[in-house]
Amino acid sequence: MLMRISISKSRASKSNNLFLSAATVLLTIGILCAVSLPSAFAKDAAETRGISPQPPTDGPKIKVDGGYMVPYVEVIPGTDVKIEMVPVPGGEFQLGSPKSESDRASDEGPQVRVKVEPFWMGKYEVTWGEYQSFMKMYEAFKRFQLLSTSGDKDKAQTDAEKRDWALVNSHAWNGKLEEEWGVDAVTSPTPLYDSTFTYGVGDQPNQPAVTITPFAAKQFTKWLSGIFGVDYRLPSEAEWEYAARAGTTTAYSFGDDVSQLGDYAWFEENGDEKTHPVGSKKPNAWGLYDMHGNVAEWTLDEYVPDAYAKLGAGPVTARDAVRQPTRAYPRVVRGGSWLEPADKSRSAARHQSDDEEWKLSDPNIPLSPWWYTEEPATAVGMRIVRPLKPLTANEKKQVWEADFEDIRQDVQDRLREGRGALGVADESLPEAVKAAEELSKGS
Secondary structure (H helix, E strand, C coil), rough: CCCCEEEEECCCCCCCCCCCCCHHHHHHHHHHHCCCHHHHHHHHHHHHCCCEECCCCCCCCCCEEEEECCCCCECCCCCCCEEEEECCEEEEEECCCCCCCCCCCCCHCCCCEEEEEEEEEEEECHHHHHHHHHHCCHHHHHHHHHHCCCCCHHHHHHHHHHHHHHHHHHECCCCHHHCCCCCCCCEEEECCCCCCHHHHCCCCCCCECEEEEEHHHHHHHHHHHHHHCCCCCCCHHHHHHHHHCCCCCCEEEEECHHHHHHCCCCCCCCCCCCCCCCCCCCCCCCCCCCCCCCEEEEEECCEEEEEEHCEEEEEEEEHHHHCCCCCCCCCEEECCCCCCCCHHHCCCCCCCCCCCHHHHCCCCCCCCCCCCCCCCCCHEEEECEEEEEEEECCHHHHHCCCCCCCHHHHHHHHCCCCCEEEEECCCHHHHHHHHHHHHCCCC
């Protein structure tokens, strides 16, 4: 998979070294599919990641064609940051809450029978350690661009130098991004005018990343897909609730007794007005942490109050249940947070974004496509999923692209102003970063 990426300069952050050491390459070679591997081997390794041909002796496993879905770990290139993925079984469930559920809101019904295919889901919410690994790519892509246009590539003499220049040139922006805007175009965040706002509720590597817009969240999943060679995306609303319930029909994944919520969630009562390290409470029955509380999580769906009524009683597939956005906002946010009362952490509770209110203090013109500036966005993050079946070309557009013209135009305006660095992200990106470092030493 080859992706053209635009990375805009990020805020100052606790940075890890971008450049892979030989030891890191050896440790991650099976996951990252380094460019020295035969392409067929790399492709097979990516497609079978998380699949065991034999049932493991312990841990979760899901029987599928070709073997068993099992947990697996991704390591972000050049860092020690790990992303842990957990298999979620396929099945059917009732989306929404029954009329008898305490604290039920009208937008949680009528219930709809939904069929869900198996998928992997992030064991934890996306952390600052993971997201800042994406943010800091600005410097690497800027280096690609500067080297590629410097003219020094004509001075290459050794085979090693020629190889390094070829890697750099293949990852540097070629000036045609705006002509080729589409599934291959990606952008990461520009700086906030006041970074203390976002980091004020916690910015440690193991705390969840917040104030990220749906567009930025989708771009993050697209970047991950490029460097790892498999398809990551946000969950749909139906998939999110299915995973949160973990086979239950009660208000929470642990039952109806709200007095137990403190064992599973950070919410208004115990949240202490900040985010907390992911995984510090009990998981649900499928091994997923913080599905209740800590930070609320983005889904793919546009928020519509009567969305379930429009679906009918079902059964419908989770794919058909997705409500594709027709406007910039509101979008569906799920899970409740440290900022909200207990009832907002129920499995069926729905929340909606409000870009105008959440960007009230943003001085940018146009307003940032990547960041929010107000509560409750300080308590909104994300979690990733990987479907068992690879995404189709049309699905990639839906889950990765700017899905509304105004958002797309805002991003293009920023790029035209020179506030971005552009490049290509694929499985050979770590080698290209290392090559650029070596070439820069001699320039």
